C-alpha cells in the first residue's frame with residue numbers, strides 16, 4: 638500500500654504528543670511536556686487533563702507543519718486509547734475522533750504499552766535511506782543495528798509498568814512476568830521524593846548515581862517466584878534506612894546523596910536484569926529489547942549491553958526520544974494496524990487499565 642499518511646496522538650499521562658508517518662517513515666514527532674506537576678511531586682490528573690486541552694491544537698499543528706503534510710492528505714488518525722489517566726486520554730481520544738469525522742477518515746486505536754515496544758520499529762528519513770534495516774540507532778548505545786526479529790523479549794519499564802513481554806509479532810505479545818506492586822519507575826520516583834529530589838526522580842537519580850559508589854549501601858531485594866517483580870519492599874527498606882541514619886546524622890542524605898542514588902539504582906537494575914536473564918534462558922530467546930521511560934536510565938542501558946555481550950544475545954536499546962511517552966511510537970503501532978485494516982468505531986471510549 639502506497640502513500641499511507643497517519644497522524645498519531647498520545648495523551649495518556651502528562652505529555653501531549655503528535656506525530657506523522659508516511660509509508661512507514663516517521664516525518665515528525667512533537668511533544669509538549671507539562672511542567673505544572675513539578676511543584677506537586679507527581680502528576681495531578683485534573684491539571685494534566687487541562688494542560689492537554691491547552692496543548693493539543695498547537696502540538697498537532699506543529700507536527701503536521703514539520704512533516705509538511707496537509708490534514709486533507711491524512712489516511713487515518715491513530716490515538717492512544719489506554720492504559721493511562723482517563724481525563725488525559727479523553728482529550729486525545731476526543732480530538733482524534735473530531736479530526737477523523739471532519740476529514741471522513743478511519744480511526745486506529747493503539748495500546749500504549751504495545752506502542753512502547755513497537756518504538757523499536759520506528760524508521761526516520763535518513764535511516765530509511767542509509768540503512769537497509771532502517772534501524773534508528775541514532776547514536777544511542779546499542780549493540781545491534783537491526784530492528785528486533787521475532788520472537789524477542791522486551792523489558793517494558795515505565796512509571797506505571799514493569800513487565801517482561803514475549804513479543805511474537807507486531808500484534809501478538811504475551812506478558813511472562815510483571816510487577817505485583819510498584820513499577821521500577823515508581824520506585825525511582827518515590828525514593829527520589831524521600832531524598833527531596835524533584836519529580837520525576839528517575840533522571841535525577843541517574844545523574845547523581847554517576848558520581849556515587851554503587852556498593853556503598855545495601856537495600857532489600859525481593860524474593861518473588863517466577864518472572865514477576867516487586868519494588869515496594871525496596872522502597873520501604875530505603876525509607877527505613879534513611880530514617881534510622883537521619884536519627885544519627887541530620888545531614889545524612891545531603892552528605893551521601895550520590896552514593897544513595899548509585900546504590901539504589903544498582904539494586905533496581907540487579908532486580909530487573911536477574912529476572913530478564915532467567916526468562917531469556919528458560920524461554921531460549923536470544924534477542925532482548927528494553928522500552929519505556931526507565932529505559933533512558935544509563936546504568937540499565939550499560940547493564941543490558943553487558944548482558945548481551947556476556948551471553949551473545951542481541952540487545953536493542955531505543956533512542957532517548959522514544960523512551961518516554963511520545964506519539965512516534967503510537968504512529969508506528971497505528972501504521973501496522975492500518976496495514977492490517979484494523980480500525981476502531983467512533984464510539985471507542987478510553988480505558989484506564991488494560992493488558993498488552
Ligand code: KG4
Nearest residue numbers: 795796797822837839930931933934961962
Ligand atoms: O514511560 P514513561 O514516560 O511514562 C509512563 O509511565 O507511561 O515513564 C516515566 C518514568 C518515570 O518514573 C521516570 O522517573 C522514569 O520513567 N525515568 C527514568 C529515567 N528517565 C525517566 N528512570 C530512571 N532513569 C532515567 N534516566
